[in-house]
Structure formats: structure tokens, C-alpha cells
Amino acid sequence: MSGYVFDQYMLVLIVSLATFMVGFVVYIIFYYMFHKLYGSKVRSISRLKEEIVMCGLEYSEEVLSAPATKIFSDVMKRSLRGVHNILTKELGTRVLNDWFAWMLIMLALIIVLAMLVR
Amino acid sequence: MVQGMIMDLIIQGLIFPGLFFIIFLIIFTQWIYRKVAARVQYRRGPCYTGPLGFLQPFADFMKLLMKEDVVTKYSVKHIPIVLASIGLGSLIAILLLTPLSLRPFYGDYDIIILFYLGLWSSFAILFIGLATPNPYTSLGVGRYMALLVSSEPSFIASFIVPVIIASRFFNVNYSFYKASILSHRLWTTDPFSTVSMILAAVAGFMALMGILGIRPFDFPEAEGEIYWGIFTEYGGPRLALVFFILFTERIVFPLIYVMLFLGGSWPVDITMNYWAGFLIIFTKFILLFILLTIIDNVMPRLRPDQGVRILWKYALTLSLIALIISLI
Numbered sequence: 001m002s003g004y005v006f007d008q009y010m011l012v013l014i015v016s017l018a019t020f021m022v023g024f025v026v027y028i029i030f031y032y033m034f035h036k037l038y039g040s041k042v043r044s045i046s047r048l049k050e051e052i053v054m055c056g057l058e059y060s061e062e063v064l065s066a067p068a069t070k071i072f073s074d075v076m077k078r079s080l081r082g083v084h085n086i087l088t089k090e091l092g093t094r095v096l097n098d099w100f101a102w103m104l105i106m107l108a109l110i111i112v113l114a115m116l117v118r
Numbered sequence: 119m120v121q122g123m124i125m126d127l128i129i130q131g132l133i134f135p136g137l138f139f140i141i142f143l144i145i146f147t148q149w150i151y152r153k154v155a156a157r158v159q160y161r162r163g164p165c166y167t168g169p170l171g172f173l174q175p176f177a178d179f180m181k182l183l184m185k186e187d188v189v190t191k192y193s194v195k196h197i198p199i200v201l202a203s204i205g206l207g208s209l210i211a212i213l214l215l216t217p218l219s220l221r222p223f224y225g226d227y228d229i230i231i232l233f234y235l236g237l238w239s240s241f242a243i244l245f246i247g248l249a250t251p252n253p254y255t256s257l258g259v260g261r262y263m264a265l266l267v268s269s270e271p272s273f274i275a276s277f278i279v280p281v282i283i284a285s286r287f288f289n290v291n292y293s294f295y296k297a298s299i300l301s302h303r304l305w306t307t308d309p310f311s312t313v314s315m316i317l318a319a320v321a322g323f324m325a326l327m328g329i330l331g332i333r334p335f336d337f338p339e340a341e342g343e344i345y346w347g348i349f350t351e352y353g354g355p356r357l358a359l360v361f362f363i364l365f366t367e368r369i370v371f372p373l374i375y376v377m378l379f380l381g382g383s384w385p386v387d388i389t390m391n392y393w394a395g396f397l398i399i400f401t402k403f404i405l406l407f408i409l410l411t412i413i414d415n416v417m418p419r420l421r422p423d424q425g426v427r428i429l430w431k432y433a434l435t436l437s438l439i440a441l442i443i444s445l446i
Contacts, residue, residue, distance in 0.1 A: 002389070003222040003295075004123055011225045015211045015235060018131045023200075023207030025132060030183060030362070031199050031355055038184040039355060050191040068248065071260025076267070078423035080430060116445050 126221045127214070134220070135213045144365045148175035150404070151411050158415040179361070185354035193351065194249035202359040205242025208235040209366045216377060217298055217388045218396065224295035229281045232294050233274055236371070239363050240266055240329070246360060247348035258347020261422045262338035268429035269328030269335070276322035276437035280304050280378040282444045283311045298377035302384035310443050317440035319379045324433040326375055330368055332410055334420040335429070369403075372410065376402045 006014065077084045130136055149164065149172050156163030164171025189195050212235050214223050244266070247259040281290070281297040283304045290296035297304075305315050328335045339347045346352075349360055376382065380402050388395025420428070 003219070003224060004126070006223065006225045008225060008227050008231070011223060011228055012231055012234075014127065014223055015214060015231055018127055018211040018214055019204060019207040019235065019238070021128070021207070022131050022137055022210045023203040023205075025137060026206050026359075026362070027200065027203040030359065031203070034183040034355060035187055039187050042184075042186050044186070049188050068256045068259040068263060071257055072263040072267075075261060075264035075422040075426055079264075079268075079426035113442070113445070116442060 127223075130214055130219055130221065131210065135216075135218045136210050140210055140213075140366055140369065143369050144179075144362070145173070145176045147369060147404075147407055148365060150407065154408055154411045155415045158412065179358055182353075182358035182361070183355050187354050187356065189356075190250060190252075190351060192251045198246045198249040199356065199359065201242045201245050202356075202363055205239040205363050206359070206366060208238035209363070209370045211235055212370050212374070215295055216373070217295060217382065218373070218399065220392065222295050224293055226291035226293055229278060229292050229294040229297070232374070233277075237270070239367055240270070243348060243360070243363060246352075246356075250351040252351050254345045254350040255348055257344045258338050258340075258350065261340075261344075262348055264422060264426050265328055265331070265335060265338055265429075268426045269325045269433070272321050272429060272433035272437040273325035273329055275434070275441050276318040276325055277374065277378060279314055279318035279322075279437070279440045279444045282441070283307060283314065286444075287311070294374075294378075298382050299387070299389060301378050302381035305381075310446060314440040314443040315379070317436045317443070321433045321437035321440060322375060322379060324429065325437070326371055327410070327413070328425075328429050328433070329371060330410070331364075332414045333417040335425045336414075336419055337422045337425055340419060368407070368410075372406045373399070373403050376406060380406070 004014075132138065149170075152171075152174065153163040164174035167174040167177045212232055213219060215228055215232055216222065244259060244262060247255050247262065280301055281292055281294060284290045284297035284300050285292050287307045288296075288300050288303070290300065305312055326332075331338060339349070344350075349357065352360055376399055382388065383395030383398045386394045386398055388399070
């Protein structure tokens with residue numbers, strides 16, 4: 001097989017280098033250069049452009065936002081309602097943290113897999 | 119030796135199978151996507167820009183790049199662009215670990231590096247969303263987080279199965295590159311590996327759809343419902359970079375699927391005849407891409423909780439069963 005064979009550490013270093021090299025070229029060509037050549041020339045300053053799209057609502061100084069973490073946990077609770085009920089009501093993890101219980105399950109899973117591999 | 123390696127890294131990273139090849143593939147695959155989507159919806163699709171409308175995706179991309187860069191005053195201005203560029207770089211760097219690379223970079227346990235690189239683009243998209251304070255963006259980010267947490271475990275658990283089987287029977291030491299060259303032999307090595315490959319292929323396909331946000335798992339964007347979710351605030355060159363990441367994901371991850379589950383370059387050995395092997399992988403990838411496009415255009419969108427439940431219940435369960443069988 002032709003190519004370059006490395007150990008894990010060197011390979012991580014090389015692919016990270018490739019990542020940053022390609023990322024740098026993308027930034028320079030597809031953002032900086034186009035911005036300098038075209039974007040900056042068609043710039044028209046307007047207060048409205050800098051405000052948040054509120055779909056017909058009036059603009060206010062208060063930043064309106066739904067916390068992403070709440071939405072995430074809500075989706076997870078709704079999707080796994082049965083498991084969530086067991087975790088919160090029967091195991092009483094409402095006192096602790098739901099994530100703590102999740103991690104315990106993950107740890108148990110890893111132990112089972114480790115025993116299987118052994 | 120070192121100079122040659124650096125030159126290979128630069129040429130392969132920037133030209134083939136790197137950045138410029140990916141740009142060509144994005145134009146080609148997006149043209150296919152639009153034509154197939156148009157056929158499904160009884161339209162003609164792009165026709166005017168270039169032969170058969172082939173250059174329409176490129177024209178749209180250039181139009182976005184040449185627009186004014188508009189950012190709201192509450193948004194983070196520079197870091198999303200930097201992270202988008204790095205996310206894109208990580209996806210392209212994955213190709214250097216594959217047999218598509220003329221002189222690949224590989225080693226033992228490189229599958230873990232592949233998963234690590236694959237996560238960069240997802241985190242970049244997450245941060246791009248979090249960088250703007252729009253409520254619809256937050257809704258999109260929350261949904262995207264739920265989708266990622268549900269699809270990534272099954273993606274990793276199912277995509278590692280062929281590598282485990284290859285390591286057990288062919289001593290490839292968890293190398294993705296070596297496993298992808300042998301992948302056609304993994305289906306018939308032994309009855310257990312056949313079963314685990316079938317289960318992992320099904321679970322991997324579902325996880326792939328989740329990661330790529332293909333319907334029915336496109337609820338983080340959900341145009342008619344939360345405008346455009348994560349990308350509501352984006353336009354111009356920023357949106358062009360976001361599209362760049364999304365379309366690159368739709369090339370790189372299906373390519374990995376082809377190399378691990380669909381036999382890679384089989385019936386040709388890519389190490390013996392590179393261009394024939396490359397052509398076969400490319401053909402298989404295009405067929406898989408067309409299948410994903412048809413699914414994306416005929417399926418309805420699931421609610422976030424329904425989508426997440428399906429991924430946990432079926433994709434993760436199947437992938438864990440496949441993983442356990444492959445370890446027995």
C-alpha cells in the first residue's frame with residue numbers, strides 16, 4: 001500500500017495541520033478576498049439591517065431569545081418520555097441531575113461492553 | 119522524504135481530493151440534487167446556466183459570495199467565519215485518510231481521528247447558530263443539539279463495526295484506510311459478521327440521514343415552522359460558507375458509507391488500479407446521493423421528539439446490537 005504511515009499522535013498532528021491549512025485558504029479566498037473585492041463595494045449602511053428579524057414585531061432593546069439548552073432538554077424529555085419518567089420519578093434523579101443518571105447508564109454500558117470484549 | 123510529504127499534503131489538501139475537487143463535486147452533486155428534486159416535483163430544474171443548467175449551483179454560490187456581509191449588532195462577528203472555515207477544512211482533511219487520496223495518510227486507530235474530524239463541522243454549525251441571538255436561531259440550535267446527540271452515537275457505533283470486523287479477521291489495527299480497502303470481504307467473513315454488517319448498514323444509513331439533516335430529520339431547519347432555524351440570520355458570504363459546510367458534509371459522509379458498507383472500490387482493487395477504483399467509488403457515491411435526494415424530497419418532516427425517538431429507538435439499538443455481535 002503506497003502512502004504515509006504514522007502513529008496516532010503524528011497523524012492527529014498532520015490532519016490537524018491539513019485542517020487549518022484548508023481552513024485558512026477557504027477564509028482568505030471565499031471570505032476575505034471576495035469581501036475586499038465585491039462585498040465592501042456594495043455596502044450600504046442601514047440601522048434596520050443590523051437589527052434582529054422579528055417577523056413583523058416591533059424592535060425592542062431587550063434581546064429576545066429562547067435558551068437553546070432548554071429546547072434541547074425539552075426535545076429529549078418528550079422523545080424519551082418513558083425513560084425520563086423512570087429517571088425522574090422512580091430513581092428520584094430530580095434531586096440530582098438528569099445528566100448524572102444518563103452518565104451512570106453510559107458507564108454501565110461501557111462496563112458491559114468491556115466485559116464482552118474481554 | 120519530509121519535503122515530498124509536505125508537498126503531497128498541500129497538493130492533496132488543496133487540489134485533489136481536497137478543496138478544489140470538493141468544489142467541483144459540490145457543483146455536480148447540487149446540480150443532480152436540483153434535477154432529481156425537480157423531477158420528483160414535476161419541474162424541469164436548472165436549464166439555462168451552463169450546459170443543462172450544470173453551472174447554476176456555482177452561479178448561486180458566487181452570487182452569495184459577492185453580496186454585502188450583513189451582521190446584526192448583537193451577533194458575534196468574526197469567530198463564526200473562522201470556525202466555519204476550520205469545520206470545512208476538517209471535512210476535507212478526512213479525505214486524506216481515505217483510499218481516494220493518491221498518497222493517503224493513515225495509521226493504526228485512524229478511525230478515531232476520522233470521527234474526531236467529523237465532529238468539527240457539526241460543532242462549527244452549532245456555534246454558527248449560537249453566535250446570533252434570534253429566537254428562531256435558538257430554537258434551531260436546540261433542535262440541532264438534540265439531533266446530534268441522538269444521531270452521533272449510532273453513527274459512531276455503526277460505522278466502527280466494519281473496522282472492528284476487519285481488525286479481528288484481517289489484523290488492520292482499527293485503521294479506516296485498510297478496512298475500507300477490504301470492506302467487500304467483511305460481509306462474507308463469517309455468519310456473525312454478515313449479521314452485524316447488515317444491522318450496522320441499516321443503522322448507519324439512518325444515522326447518516328440524521329447527521330445530514332435529510333428528511334424526515336430536517337427539523338433543525340424546518341423552513342415553514344421556525345423560518346430557517348440555525349440559519350435564520352444568515353445571508354451573503356456567511357450563508358455561502360454555511361452552504362459550503364452542509365454540501366461538503368453531504369459528500370464526505372456518504373463517501374465514508376460507500377467505502378465501509380458498499381464495498382468501496384470492489385470489484386476493482388484501488389491500490390492496484392487507482393483510477394478504475396476511483397470511478398467505481400464515485401459511481402456508488404452518486405447512486406447513494408440520488409437515493410438520499412429522493413428520500414429528502416418524498417418524505418414528510420417529523421416533529422423533533424418523533425425524530426429523536428426514532429434515532430434512539432431504532433438506529434442506536436440496531437447499531438449497539440451490531441457492535442456487540444461484531445465483538446463476540
